[in-house]
Amino acid sequence: MNEIFFDPNFMMGEISLVALIVILTIIEAFRRPIFVLLNTPSNSTGLDRRNKQASWFAGIGLIIVAVIFYVFGKATAGEHIILLNNSLTAGGGMYIGKLALIGAAILAVLMSARYTLTQSIPAMDYYLLLLFSLLGAVTLIAAENFLIIFLALEMMSIPIYALVGLKKFSTRAGESAIKYLLLGGFSSGFLLLGISFLYGTTGSLIVKDVIQSLNFIVFDASAFLSAIGLIFVFIGLAFKVSLVPFHAWTPDVYEGAGTPITAFMSVAVKLAAFAVILKIFASIDTFGEFDSVFSLIFMFFSLLTVIYGNSVALVQQNVKRMLAYSSIAHAGYMGLALAPMHHKIHTVQAVLFYGIGYIAMNMLAFGVLVYLTRKEKYCETLNDLKGIARKYPGAAAMMAIAMFSLAGLPPAVGFVGKVQIFIQLLEGHMYITAVIALLFSLVALYFYINVIVVMYMREPETEITNIDKHSVGPVWISLSLAALFVLVLGILPSPLLKWALKWAEMLF
């Protein structure tokens, strides 16, 4: 591991992402003249046309960025360096995590192409916010320094607050955005306070140094302060991944936000925040008693999350809300892997694999909801899905795949993810925890399968109206890609497992 102040090769992906943001901003600023130049005859209104073009720019731009991330990430994979005075790590397997996040963004953009059209949302603002959030997420997973962690976390979250409330005249969206903003601010307060405590007791902001110095602590008042500092940091991050009882915003915000936004934040924010949690807490392994405390904390809160999320999801009538509780429960499973003491690299591997798999399956589920949207009517409740399989068999099949995977049934990726987590628990000798988690994952089967039952085996109450024809193509591309990932990663998970291991190596 080398320390270099700056080497553009290691940062080329981020640079290109910033460049894309700048270019899109310029286009947006001068769009009228440019649109006059690009003007093609079209029957749709001005906003629709601009939205379509914005989707093209954002989509193609992101794909180029993804390619740059891949090419430079691959080229620098042999080296592991720390950049900018201990701010960011780069090289190694890190690019896999970044690619996963960009993948989530690409899927979200593909869905948004349709969503912005059906809901008449100004698309370019929307994409810019999405890209800012993505930049925050890719920075967050590379952060080596508590201050950068805080900055990146905010860079990831603030655009999402705005995105949630982007539908200006929807009070539901407004309510969600305000709730998320206020509670998000509250949790950032926790995070900052925790960082200050840690700085006070250890005199450093660099994650590795902080954890190293905690190693030699004598158990006195300062050790207690360090513990409290770490707990504050934990709370700030637990809010982002929505562990119970820091979850309360999740159902309301997921329900109120636009579906592609919900999809993006449910997967990208979760993965990025978990990467940070792993970086900080998975290496606590080295200092005896701290480990037992955090083992207990992770076990308690994650188990509570699994129990609560799966139980409440059982009675939901709204699919988005059900998916929100399901996403809470999944955070619980990922957190559970951290419960056993003496973490190994495999713990990190398991959680990262689960997180990446979760991107594919959750994007798929939300994508189907986007596909089934009408202009005046969201497709959100179980009633809306009744009998949908006969009119839209493809969408129903996609939803079924997503539900299987979320439920953790083979051969989908969700099954492999659950196996990873449970093996961690068993190897850590946490049998009772494993049994309770298993019990609730069987409870969860019920509400996931219920969606399939409703789609395939129930008669619609009123005749199913036709869906809007706007930009169905991109949604289909995103659905097919996500479904492909769900199945291929379930049947052939070894490559991703190897990549997750490479990424995991970077976090220690």
Next chain:
Amino acid sequence: MENSLILIIVLLPLAGALLNGIVAAANAYRKKEIWGEKISGILAFSTVALSFILSMYAVFVKMAGAEAIACTPYQWMTAGGLNVNITFMIDHLSAVMLLVVTGVSAVIHFYSIGYIHGDKSSVRYFTYLNLFVFAMLLLILGDSMPVMFVGWEGVGLCSYLLIGFWYKEDEKAAAGKKAFIVNRIGDFGFLLGMFLIFANVGSLAIADVNEYFHQHNSMTFFWTNVAAICLFIGATGKSAQIPLYVWLPDAMAGPTPVSALIHAATMVTAGVYMVCRFHGVYLAAPVAMQVVLWVGGLTALFSATIALYQNDIKKVLAYSTVSQLGFMFMAAGAGAFVIAIFHLMTHAFFKACLFLGSGSVIHAMGGEQDIRYMGGLKKFMPATFLTFTLATLAIAGFPPFAGFFSKDEILWNVFASGHGNKIVWLIGMVAALCTAFYMFRLVYLTFFGSFRGSRQQEHHLHESPKTMTVPLMILAALSVVGGWIGIPKLLSFGAIPNYFHDYLEPTLSKYGHVHIDHYSHATEYALMALSVAIAFAGWLLARMLFRELKYRLPDPATYTGISRLLWNKYFIDEIYMKFIVNPIKYLSTNIFLNIADKKIIDGAANGSASGWKWVAVLLSFFQSGNIQAYGFYMLFGATIAFIFALFLF
């Protein structure tokens, strides 16, 4: 890759399922048929038939003389210290299962072509059926518990889809759901067993697990038995044993060939197969063996008595299946794993034949399933009658039909084995008596006497088409001769070798032998005679009561006493409903719904409300302090975390 033939055997049905599935989806989408039921039926049948032929080649030619052949396409995953390979293995045990499953499946696929004729969703039907065969092959050929579990879940899923196949009728969808939920309870046991085994063995490959329990078992006596019982709970779910048998009779809501294939011949026997597969574990766990023995015995008797009073032709057969599975578990519990598999095989033949026969009857009766309205069908459908009767003779245990050899050996082993028990033997004998009685009751009420249905139905009566009667004949022939490969030495005076026993014994006694108490040959002959006598007694009793029905069968509503208890299946469904389902429902609606998530009700009430109302709701959230409440939750969580931190000191 070595032995890629096995891979082809497994993948053929999957290919059929995929092709049919794509066509089914396209049909639904374009609202017209790309290809009809004929082609999809033939496709489904030919993939399974080809798979059967290749299996025969693999078993008899490639495997000749070898103990096992295996094929490992790739490594599935690593998880911590666990390596899971996708490995398909044919040893002598899975070879028998492989031949039975692909063979019976091929026959039933053929039958289905005639049966499902005219149904709009026939392509979807064949998709599920093929998928089922694929999952079943994963289950029996998978060389490690995770792969087995994939198959285990897969067959469950297909069963669920096929039970609810005619989902427009609510009852059928409900039956599918019931099967699903009950099986989850079983799965929980199976997974728990897997957890326990992994935590101690560190591997999930079947050979490793058996070897561990046989050679280096370092688990305590208690946990060894717990692990084995957990696995058995999985088996009770899949194989419909007490207390989880309730789903199987309801599963008869599915199409009849499905009942024959999945709920009689193949899937429900997966539990028996699993217990035999892990015989190393069970031989190390004597208490678990006793549990298997007793649960099997009690189930055999319990459901046989229920079958005495059922009037639905398929329900009788369903309870009979539960009872016969009980016999198989009795054998396994007594340590006679070979016999358990032997009965599994013979049962697959005669029970599939009986179910297909009942399907043929129902077909002719225009959907009527109540035997009180049948009678005298003998002259209308001779082929069905003949095959049905042959299969009945087999299940009742008349020599020399297939069921005689297997059932007699089960009872003998329960009587004589060191793990056996005389009380269970007695239970088994009574169950066998009931079996003979209810089966002949069924035959007499259906095929003898005069027709008791409506004139319209009588006019409609006809023999089923060739696609349906030919499979019946094949299965009936197998019900007759299928037992001859396992004739006990005692009976043939050693002249004919007991092929089946010799084939399986080395595989199934690899991890220890079961002690058989010594009895004189005279005792053995006497017991054999006794079981034949019992079969005759059951037959004569049924003949006396039902041959020429002189009276109307009483209305079940007027039943009293024991007959009421039996007609209502011991009220088990009602008991489960009252003591398990309703409390859970109560808990989730009243506790979780109302207290934990008030918002749903608000949401439902306000879902259609106009915009301003939402402002009011939004404001009311501020005023009622909802966000404060959320913030409070976080502080509450923080407090808990701090309390944990105090443990540092």
